[in-house]
Structure formats: C-alpha cells, structure tokens
Amino acid sequence: MVKVGFIVEGDSEKIVIESADFKAFLQANDFELVNPVVNGSMPRVAAIYCRKISMLIWHVWISKR
Structure with missing residues (x-):
C-alpha cells in the first residue's frame, strides 16, 4: 500500500x-490517506507541513544509504 x-x-x-x-476510492486502488489534509491557502500552516515533509523525506533517504 x-x-x-x-x-x-x-x-x-x-x-x-x-x-x-474518496478514502474508499484510495483503498480500492491500494493507497492510504495520510492525515492531516493541509489547507494550502493558509501559507503559515502549509509552510510548517512542507518543512515536516522535507525532513521526513530526508530521514528516509538517509536511512536507505
């Protein structure tokens, strides 16, 4: 998944x-929704989550090296 x-x-x-x-559609196609869904029209909130996502990607990348 x-x-x-x-x-x-x-x-x-x-x-x-x-x-x-929509969640049922995702499951039927072998996807899982990660919460929260972020409202990007609120720049401060979106920036916080973008930083968190970047850090997560970095940690995953480092762990696979």
Missing part, C-alpha cells in the same frame, strides 16, 4: 479528500 498526503487549495477540496467516498 502506498501512503499519500495532500496539500489542497481550500476548504472545499479538503472536504472532498477527507470524504468517506
């Missing part, structure tokens, strides 16, 4: 991504 996360443009997109139907 592949884990996916989303940074969306607004509240309506966040509602769609967090819906039970």
Whole structure:
C-alpha cells in the first residue's frame, strides 16, 4: 500500500479528500490517506507541513544509504 498526503487549495477540496467516498476510492486502488489534509491557502500552516515533509523525506533517504 502506498501512503499519500495532500496539500489542497481550500476548504472545499479538503472536504472532498477527507470524504468517506474518496478514502474508499484510495483503498480500492491500494493507497492510504495520510492525515492531516493541509489547507494550502493558509501559507503559515502549509509552510510548517512542507518543512515536516522535507525532513521526513530526508530521514528516509538517509536511512536507505
């Protein structure tokens, strides 16, 4: 299963991504939703999560070396 996360443009997109139907679609296609879904229209919040994602990618990359 592949884990996916989303940074969306607004509240309506966040509602769609967090819906039970979309989660069922993801599961049916072998994906898992990583929470939280981040509203990117709030720059400060998006920047915090982008930094966290960058750090996570860095740690994964280092651990595979």
